[in-house]
Amino acid sequence: MMNFSKGSKVWIEDRISAWETGEILEISGKLVHAVTTSGKKVSVTREKLLLRDADADHAGVDDLTKLTYLNEAETYTGSILVAVNPFAKLPHLYNVHMMEQYKGAPLGELSPHVFAIGDASYRAMKNERRSQSILVSGESGAGKTETTKLVMQYLTYVGGRAAGDDRTVEQQILESNPLLEAFGNARTVRNDNSSRFGKFVEIHFDASGRISGAAVRSYLLERSRVVQITDPERNFHCFYQLCASGKVAEKHKLDHPSNFRYLNQSKTYELDGRSNAKEYMKTKAAMDIEAIFRTLAAILHLGNIEFSPGKENDSSTTKDKKSIFHLQMAAELFMCDEKLLLATLCTRSIKTREGNIVKELDREAAAAGRDALAKTVYARLLVQKVNKSLGQDTNSKMQIGVLDIYGFECFQKNSFEQFCINFANEKLQQHFNEHVFKMEQEYSKEKINWSYIEFIDNQDVLDLIEKKPVGIIALLDEACMFPKSTHATFATKLFQSFKDHPRLAKTKFSQTDFTVSHYAGKAGHVTYQTDIFLDKNRDYVVVEHCNLLSASKCSFLAGLFPSESDASSKSSYKFSSVASRFKQQLQALMESLKATEPHYIRCVKPNSSNKPHKFESPNVLQQLRCGVINKVRMSRGAKRAEK
Numbered sequence: 001m002m003n004f005s006k007g008s009k010v011w012i013e014d015r016i017s018a019w020e021t022g023e024i025l026e027i028s029g030k031l032v033h034a035v036t037t038s039g040k041k042v043s044v045t046r047e048k049l050l051l052r053d054a055d056a057d058h059a060g061v062d063d064l065t066k067l068t069y070l071n072e073a074e075t076y077t078g079s080i081l082v083a084v085n086p087f088a089k090l091p092h093l094y095n096v097h098m099m100e101q102y103k104g105a106p107l108g109e110l111s112p113h114v115f116a117i118g119d120a121s122y123r124a125m126k127n128e129r130r131s132q133s134i135l136v137s138g139e140s141g142a143g144k145t146e147t148t149k150l151v152m153q154y155l156t157y158v159g160g161r162a163a164g165d166d167r168t169v170e171q172q173i174l175e176s177n178p179l180l181e182a183f184g185n186a187r188t189v190r191n192d193n194s195s196r197f198g199k200f201v202e203i204h205f206d207a208s209g210r211i212s213g214a215a216v217r218s219y220l221l222e223r224s225r226v227v228q229i230t231d232p233e234r235n236f237h238c239f240y241q242l243c244a245s246g247k248v249a250e251k252h253k254l255d256h257p258s259n260f261r262y263l264n265q266s267k268t269y270e271l272d273g274r275s276n277a278k279e280y281m282k283t284k285a286a287m288d289i290e291a292i293f294r295t296l297a298a299i300l301h302l303g304n305i306e307f308s309p310g311k312e313n314d315s316s317t318t319k320d321k322k323s324i325f326h327l328q329m330a331a332e333l334f335m336c337d338e339k340l341l342l343a344t345l346c347t348r349s350i351k352t353r354e355g356n357i358v359k360e361l362d363r364e365a366a367a368a369g370r371d372a373l374a375k376t377v378y379a380r381l382l383v384q385k386v387n388k389s390l391g392q393d394t395n396s397k398m399q400i401g402v403l404d405i406y407g408f409e410c411f412q413k414n415s416f417e418q419f420c421i422n423f424a425n426e427k428l429q430q431h432f433n434e435h436v437f438k439m440e441q442e443y444s445k446e447k448i449n450w451s452y453i454e455f456i457d458n459q460d461v462l463d464l465i466e467k468k469p470v471g472i473i474a475l476l477d478e479a480c481m482f483p484k485s486t487h488a489t490f491a492t493k494l495f496q497s498f499k500d501h502p503r504l505a506k507t508k509f510s511q512t513d514f515t516v517s518h519y520a521g522k523a524g525h526v527t528y529q530t531d532i533f534l535d536k537n538r539d540y541v542v543v544e545h546c547n548l549l550s551a552s553k554c555s556f557l558a559g560l561f562p563s564e565s566d567a568s569s570k571s572s573y574k575f576s577s578v579a580s581r582f583k584q585q586l587q588a589l590m591e592s593l594k595a596t597e598p599h600y601i602r603c604v605k606p607n608s609s610n611k612p613h614k615f616e617s618p619n620v621l622q623q624l625r626c627g628v629i630n631k632v633r634m635s636r637g638a639k640r641a642e643k
């Protein structure tokens with residue numbers, strides 16, 4: 001129970017602003033009468049109040065360990081940097097002078113800064129000879145990508161070689177950013193430059209702490225965007241850049257984006273304050289292979305091939321002259337045979353005991369196959385290319401990995417993507433729990449009074465999601481493999497298997513939605529709509545597609561499709577589970593992270609209109625509650641001991 005008395009400085013819970021500052025006027029029985037700093041008188045019960053640091057009134061504090069009272073109103077803590085997106089350029093905060101200031105400065109001596117985290121990681125790596133990781137999280141538009149770039153800027157600054165080399169590794173690393181963004185980012189309703197994939201950038205160092213290479217791993221690229229977008233969102237930036245590239249565009253017969261089906265589903269072609277042509281130059285500077293542009297152009301032409309019914313029943317062929325032109329262009333740019341491309345799009349061969357049978361595809365199936373091909377080519381292009389341009393150092397013993405991954409998501413409607421994203425966040429939360437637990441043990445050895453209140457073990461949610469043979473992912477894969485399954489049979493099986501599971505519930509209004517109670521407390525109850533779960537989890541690799549492109553005369557493209565001889569497969573479609581692949585990738589990521597010492601940056605979006613100088617408290621509080629820093633509180637008075 002907190003000790004309130006007349007004159008106590010307090011935080012008062014408020015429906016609109018979350019917490020208001022105030023002072024107690026009088027206590028009468030269960031009611032406390034208080035006045036807010038803005039002069040409003042309120043009478044509330046004690047639960048609506050928290051004691052407050054009066055010292056911090058004037059300017060606030062930027063390091064929470066400086067507070068006497070630590071509670072939600074002051075905010076949570078831990079060794080986490082909370083970075084609020086300024087939505088304005090702040091060059092004075094991120095220049096060389098600043099980097100110089102933070103270089104070697106003990107953590108906590110200067111104001112909290114992204115560079116301070118970068119420096120702490122770099123020094124820990126050098127001193128302890130141990131790999132480090134920096135985990136950047138937050139919701140869309142909170143500033144993860146920008147923060148990641150600043151961390152990389154700092155690391156390349158302190159770990160860079162002396163000037164004089166031709167094109168140094170650190171230059172290569174920094175230049176990979178425009179490339180990654182061109183291919184992996186797009187305009188969404190929430191962010192003009194939203195990363196449509198998660199990424200783990202590993203910077204490699206040699207024994208003396210100098211940068212020797214880098215690598216990037218990507219997670220869950222939103223492939224569907226290549227073929228489907230809605231206004232005012234856009235496709236990936238690189239397509240618009242290519243259309244604005246002048247000569248190259250002309251050479252590949254590209255003109256305005258409005259002429260391409262993959263781009264004109266949304267009428268948004270330009271972005272405020274960005275020029276497609278200028279961005280193209282930046283992307284181009286980071287890569288020298290003409291083959292990439294050619295492949296991108298081929299994807300756009302491919303998307304413009306339309307089909308009409310063919311001569312035979314349920315068959316299809318190119319619709320008109322225009323489609324034939326785009327077919328020719330796509331084949332030319334993919335450097336493959338035009339007839340073979342058409343056959344790949346309009347037929348499938350099925351292996352039977354008697355031999356191969358060629359089955360005609362109707363126009364819907366042909367169009368679906370065309371889009372699948374576009375998505376597969378695009379997805380393979382991204383990481384392959386970026387990794388090549390970075391230059392990995394396979395001998396490096398020490399690394400600093402920067403993870404930029406989507407934070408916990410809970411919308412009005414949640415589908416498969418949110419399910420995967422929240423699964424990733426559960427994994428990261430478990431990693432965080434283990435880390436804090438270890439720290440707590442260290443502290444108790446040193447007899448420091450620190451307690452990790454409400455240590456929440458989320459193994460049960462993880463089991464629910466990923467355990468074999470019965471877990472949400474396993475049941476989903478099973479459903480995907482049986483042609484007769486529907487989302488309804490999947491949901492029924494799910495509820496049968498987990499009848500009394502405390503973390504899984506049915507919803508009132510639907511038989512097929514399910515709610516998972518994630519780690520993030522009340523805010524973490526997420527209801528998923530299973531309608532398109534099965535489709536979204538199916539990633540068919542069409543054998544003909546691979547055969548077509550592995551035979552391409554363009555060695556770059558052929559290299560993206562190493563030929564697999566899978567004679568045992570009866571069908572030319574091979575089911576591969578998106579969720580299971582993601583699970584494996586996460587497992588590998590966790591293994592990498594376990595070998596490192598982690599540092600955390602939580603990015604916060606101050607308002608939902610992306611405006612500077614606007615702070616919506618309830619909104620921010622919600623983000624902090626859902627974040628990695630949830631549930632970590634130091635007991636009051638504990639941090640005095642720590643100080």
Ligand SMILES: Nc1ncnc2c1ncn2[C@@H]1O[C@H](COP(=O)(O)OP(=O)(O)OP(=O)(O)O)[C@@H](O)[C@H]1O
Pocket residue numbers: 085086087088089090138139140141142143144145146147191193194195196406603
């Ligand atoms: N430190 C910063 N200084 C100035 N502007 C920033 C900063 N961080 C973010 N912004 C602004 O906010 C926008 C969104 O940030 P960013 O793209 O980094 O968000 P994100 O968390 O990576 O989002 P998503 O999950 O959608 O990729 C940026 O394009 C930029 O305009």
